[in-house]
Amino acid sequence: MASAITCLYIEHVGEIRRFLARRLSCVEAAADLAHEVFIRYMAAEPASPIQNPRAFLFRIAGNLAIDHARGNPIKPGQWVDITECGDLASEYPSPERFAVARQELDRLRKAIEELPPKCREVFIRHKFDGVPQSRLAQEYQITLNAIEKHLVRALIHLRLRVMPA
Numbered sequence: 184m185a186s187a188i189t190c191l192y193i194e195h196v197g198e199i200r201r202f203l204a205r206r207l208s209c210v211e212a213a214a215d216l217a218h219e220v221f222i223r224y225m226a227a228e229p230a231s232p233i234q235n236p237r238a239f240l241f242r243i244a245g246n247l248a249i250d251h252a253r254g255n256p257i258k259p260g261q262w263v264d265i266t267e268c269g270d271l272a273s274e275y276p277s278p279e280r281f282a283v284a285r286q287e288l289d290r291l292r293k294a295i296e297e298l299p300p301k302c303r304e305v306f307i308r309h310k311f312d313g314v315p316q317s318r319l320a321q322e323y324q325i326t327l328n329a330i331e332k333h334l335v336r337a338l339i340h341l342r343l344r345v346m347p348a
Contacts, residue, residue, distance in 0.1 A: 192221050199244050206248040220244045294344035306337035
């Protein structure tokens with residue numbers, strides 16, 4: 184059975200890290216200090232039992248954040264003016280890229296819908312559901328060669344309809 188401090192750690196370490204990360208603007212420092220919070224909690228010997236351990240943990244975390252900020256002051260060269268960040272590349276796709284991707288997906292969906300019913304079903308089950316060709320052949324009671332022909336027919340149709348000329 185887990186000790187009380189282990190249960191407390193498991194229950195609250197995530198929110199303590201998030202709290203510290205917001206305060207410090209540094210995930211790495213927050214992770215280090217989160218461990219220190221629990222070390223100080225274990226070292227604390229209050230005169231009476233702690234009524235609200237969560238609140239006590241956050242009090243320790245807040246004090247550690249203040250101590251960390253005092254010990255690591257921000258130097259003038261560390262600040263970046265937000266107006267200077269306008270030309271920085273984003274890791275996320277642009278709205279234009281989302282629009283293009285949505286259009287490509289619509290073309291693909293329409294092209295798949297144009298396939299003959301059995302060909303479409305075999306293609307979807309194989310490509311999207313991951314059903315092996317041999318199992319499809321058994322289920323449809325046709326040869327493996329016939330399944331391959333359905334897949335080739337679907338791929339040729341999709342290439343002609345979706346890929347630009």
